[in-house]
Amino acid sequence: MTLERVGIFADGVAVKRVGEETFELCRQHVDEVVLLDNDEICAAIQDVFEDTRSIVEPAGALAVAGLKKVAAREHWRGKRLAAITSGANMNFDRLRHVAERADLGGEREALLAVTIPERPGSFRQFCEVLGRRSITEFNYRYESGEAAHVFVSFGLAHGRSEKDEVIRALRASGYTVTDMSENETAKLHVRYMIGGRAHGLRDELLYRFEFPERPGALLQFLDAIGSRWNI
Known part of the structure; x- marks a missing residue:
């Protein structure tokens, strides 16, 4: 059997047709x-590094990734x-991609697309549902006066079961949620395409803040801002 195309991430095994x-x-x-x-391979590369302090290429980590999957199953x-x-x-450039995707592959991080109301204080209410979990990424840009579409990543201590629990809690609070943790297009492109000029928005101010990198820090920051401002 000959494949029409193959991915190039694990290029050491990227063949369209297996040798006879x-x-x-x-x-x-x-x-x-x-x-x-690819995310499972990235997680295996991280596992090998943390255990042995050696770095293997994606194709070299396939056996570890496969063994982890079978052992879990x-x-x-x-x-x-x-x-x-x-x-x-x-190569050094690829290491950043591996580091970024390893937690998703190891089910230590989740990526969700969520629709929240476009009103002051709604971001804070959304973070309250997430609780004291570590929010690793949040992408959002004002688009309309009714609803906001956001991408959020957060850390997981208990893998898939915890992610499912968070999704249920968000939906119970009235949010529309789509799990993007296994959506390759979203992870490669869509999450980075939020931004640009907001149409119809006047008197916008831009600030830069620094606050501690710890679970709950973002929620404390939003508490300090209060619900007067529309972020």
């Missing part, structure tokens, strides 16, 4: 093929597992 000898060996000896996305605990890592063809 390789295919024959896999058919004889491989029990299962595990499908992985089978609920393995206390087993001795082995993964072969090979290849360190990693």
Whole structure:
């Protein structure tokens, strides 16, 4: 079978057609093929680095990423597992992408698209629903006088179950929520396309603030501003 196109992130294994000898060996000896996305590979690169202080290329981390996925699926605990890592063809520019996506791949971060009312204080109310979770990214630009469309990333301590809990809480509070954590287009492009001039907005002021990087700091900042201002 020949694929029409392949991704280039894990370029060491990016082939449109598997070699005949390789295919024959896999058919004889491989029990299962595990499908992985780029974020899961990034999380595996981070795991290898944190355990060994060595950096492997995306293709070199495939075995670790696949082993993690199978272990989670089978609920393995206390087993001795082995993964072969090979290849360190990693350029410095790619490391930023890996670092940015590793937490999403390891289910330590979630990315949501949320519609909130466009009125003073609504951002603060939204953050109250998120609680004291660490908000890692927030993208928003004033567009109309009725609703605001935002992208928000926040840290997770308990993986997918915690993310689902937050989504349920947001929807129960009346927010429209779309989970973008596995949407490749949103992660690559859409989250960075918010901005520009706001139509119909007058007397806008621009400020730059610095506050502590800790859970709950953004909510404390919004409490200090109060509900008089429309951010």
